[in-house]
Amino acid sequence: MQAPSLLCWFLLLSLCPDSCPAEGGAGRRHRRRMRHRALRRIPLIDMGDSELGVFDSLLGLGEHESSYSVLPGKKGQCTANGMIMFDRAVWSPKPCVTCLCSKGEVICDTAMCPPLECPQTVIPAGECCPVCSETASPLDSSIISLDDTSELSGDSPDPKDLGTSNVLPSARTQMEKHELLPTEVTEIREKEGHKKRAKKRKGKKNRQRHKGRRRQRLPVPGLGAAGDVLYESDEDDDGAFRIPALFPIPVPPIEAPPLPSGCSTSDTTVSCINAKLTQIPPISDPDLTSLDLTGNSITTISDEAFNGVPNLEWIDLSKNNITSPGIGPKAFKILKKLKRLYLDGNMLVLIPSELPSTLEEIKINDNQLHAIDEDGLKDLKNLVTLELEGNQLSEANVSPLAFYPLKSLSYLRLGRNKFRIIPQGLPDTLEELYLEHNQIEEVSEICFNHTRNINIIGLKHNKLEEHRIAPLAWINQENLESIDLSYNKLYHVPSYLPKSLLHLVLIGNQIERIPGYVFGHMRPGLEYLYLSFNKLTDDGIDPVSFFGAFHSLRELFLDHNELKAVPFGIDEMRKLRFLRLNNNKIRTVPPERICRTQPSHEDEHEHSEEESEDSRLEHVHLENNYINTRQLSPHSFSCIRSYCSVVLKPQKTK
Incomplete structure (x- = not known):
């Protein structure tokens, strides 16, 4: 008592x-x-590390509202939330709340x-x-x-x-x-x-x-x-x-929900590849910059999906089941630092709206895009790379003004769509254009009027014929160096090729002839010419067919044609390193066709030092022809430093 x-x-x-x-x-x-x-x-x-967990439980933050009762203790000690406090101990379970242990009782007061x-x-x-x-x-x-x-x-x-x-x-x-x-x-x-x-x-x-x-x-x-x-x-x-002076009020960090099974984290990257996810995982980490969600079953992206990761720079959502109605209108708007967005292999019919202006790369290949209106790519002034292959796009549903907002675009892929002509309104900053596997039938004079920086054009697997390429389509381009016209319907090497062209690919056409002087206007000159898998014959190659490329060609592919002899002019190609003549009908290799026996007087006077050197040929392929190797002249390959560079076997019999 x-x-x-x-x-x-x-x-x-x-x-x-x-x-x-x-x-x-x-x-x-x-x-x-x-x-x-x-x-x-x-x-x-004592706020040491060993008691920090106990102190967190005493604070009661993040849990249900605590109840601090006055409990008698042994020898003046107090008990608060299962923790024993000594007599006269002072602690702060919450900001602006201080508790005192007084002779076994807990007394808490507010400021x-x-x-x-x-x-x-x-x-x-x-x-x-x-x-x-x-x-x-x-x-x-x-x-x-x-x-x-x-x-x-x-x-x-x-x-x-x-x-x-x-x-x-x-x-x-x-x-x-x-x-x-x-x-x-x-x-x-x-x-x-x-x-x-x-x-x-x-x-x-x-x-x-x-x-x-x-x-x-x-x-x-x-x-x-x-x-x-x-x-x-x-x-x-x-x-x-x-309250004791300089006493900090600790606030325990809010623990983010654990990552779903199948996800892993490394530095600033979270990877959930093939993790069987059906929605964007609730991640809260302002330091996260990369999120890989490839190969899941995600169908929707809500407006709040990325609220916990506002500093993302790269998101890969490829190979999911995302639909256009399933993407909130502001789903990506919060991502003010996003640079790369990959949405390949989904079910999108439209490009998502309200994309961040910081984007530099967008990939929406293999979807169901059926239209791009003039506002479909608005505000993407920093976009450098745009890939839209494998969709339902054509000149009928892509607005001529669709690419106008793209003031920095240099790389555009529109392969595996349904274009019949080159898309209009291409940005003047464009450097590489790929239109493989479309239905393009012509190249008009106005296609590349505003693309003065274009460097590469890929047009393989289309329906182009040489007479459907306008003479002024690209001849005056000053930066166009590479054109791929493989697997079209060409019967001749096209005329009026760009003056700056270095790399011409014509594999898999029906080319029977290389017109004379077709490369004569090029400066500094064509360096790579690939004519494999065509129908070239001896009559289709004139002595002046390679005029303009004698001092520039480095690689010449004439394999898988119908040639019966080594074409004229190869011995003039002093920079040629790689020659393919395999899989033709060649029966012999005269000494003067590949290696020059005696230099001409003019060449000896102007290029005496160059002619004194051996040929630069490093690889010569002549296999799968009808050559009798025992009857070859010892001078046929005398200019080649190593006979290991010449491939002659196997040969056909008859």
């Missing part, structure tokens, strides 16, 4: 100074100094703020009390300084006040940032029924009478009259204790 009496006496002495016998001013000051001196010696909780006489107040981030807006500091502080310590009162709040002020002002303003729970204020519980309630009512009445003049309502920014919060200011320090 003595313990409850002592406890009651201590509480009345510390919490209800007005109800105690009057003392002189000197006595009160002496008592206050002794109490503060004792509090400065209160041991704090009380002084009154302010200003029209507008602001609660700085990390603070408990408002300040005048003119002096508010924008700095976010999570540590209480020596000059701005908050005082805590030992009073418990009125139950009526709990309905309107169960959240501290600072907690209310930072609710979204830290996700704090409402402030908890505990009441002293005693075992005596009627005596407990009587003392509580009497103590409450005395406290209200003692502090009535210092209590006022202060407006909370953003709240109406019904949301006003009650603040208290205590001019003297009777019955209060201070």
Whole structure:
């Protein structure tokens, strides 16, 4: 029976100074100094790594609202949420809440703020009390300084006040940032029924009478009259204790949901390849820059799908089941740093809207795109690479203004679509254009009028004939170096080829003839000519067919044709390194056809140093012809440094 009496006496002495016998001013000051001196010696909780998990559970953040009860402890110790606290220990379970272990009981108090006489107040981030807006500091502080310590009162709040002020002002303003729970204020519980309630009512009445003049309502920014919060200011320090200076208020990090099975992470990349996902995983990591979701069963992308990863630079959503209606209109808008977006192998019929202007590369190959209107690619001024192969696009459903917004586009792939002509409105920055496996039948004079920087054109597997290529289609291009016209319907090597052409691929046509001087206008000259798998005969190659390329050709492919002899002019090609004549009908190799026996007088005078050197040929293929190797002249390959470079076997018999 003595313990409850002592406890009651201590509480009345510390919490209800007005109800105690009057003392002189000197006595009160002496008592206050002794109490503060004792509090400065209160041991704090050890915040070492070993106890951090226990302290997190004590805070109760991210869980249901905790209830701090007054529990008796052994030898003055307290128990709070399963953790044993020593007598006089002080801790802060939540911002603006401080608890004290006093002789086995837990006493928790909330910070009380002084009154302010200003029209507008602001609660700085990390603070408990408002300040005048003119002096508010924008700095976010999570540590209480020596000059701005908050005082805590030992009073418990009125139950009526709990309905309107169960959240501290600072907690209310930072609710979204830290996700704090409402402030908890505990009441002293005693075992005596009627005596407990009587003392509580009497103590409450005395406290209200003692502090009535210092209590006022202060407006909370953003709240109406019904949301006003009650603040208290205590001019003297009777019955209060201070928060220890420089005591940090730790906020445990919010744990992100675990990655689904089948996903892995490395540095700033999350990879979920073939992980059987049906939706975008809920990832929250501002440092993430790459997300690979290839080969799943994702069908939709909501507007909030990437809210937790706003700094993504690369997303691969290839080989899913994403549909155009399943993509939210603002799904990608939050990604202000996105540079690469891959959507190959889905079920899209339209290019997604509201794409970030930071994009530099987009791949939407193998979908079901059936239209691109003039706004389909708007705002993509930084786009460099665009791949739209394997769709249903044609000149009928692609607007001539569709590519106009692409001010930086240099690489465009439109293969495996249904184009019958070269698309109109190509950007002037374009350098590489690929239109393989379409149905293109002609190249008009205006196709490349505005593409002065174009360097490569791929037109293989179309329906082009040489007379359907306009004379002025590309002859004046100054940067066009490579054209691939393989597997079309060409019967002759096309005339009016670009002056700057270096690389010409004509494999798999029906070419029977190389017209004379067809390469004569080229500067600096053609370097690579591939004519494999055609129908070339001896009559189809004139002595001047290669005129203009004698001093520039490096590789010449004439294999899989119908030649019966080594063509004229090869011995003039002084830079030729690779020659293919295999799989023809050649029966012999005269000495002068590949290697020159004696240089001409003009060549000897102008190029004596060059002619004195051996041929630069490194590979000569003559296999699968009708050559009798025993009857070959010893001078047929005399200019070639190594006979290992000449392939003669096997040969056909008849």
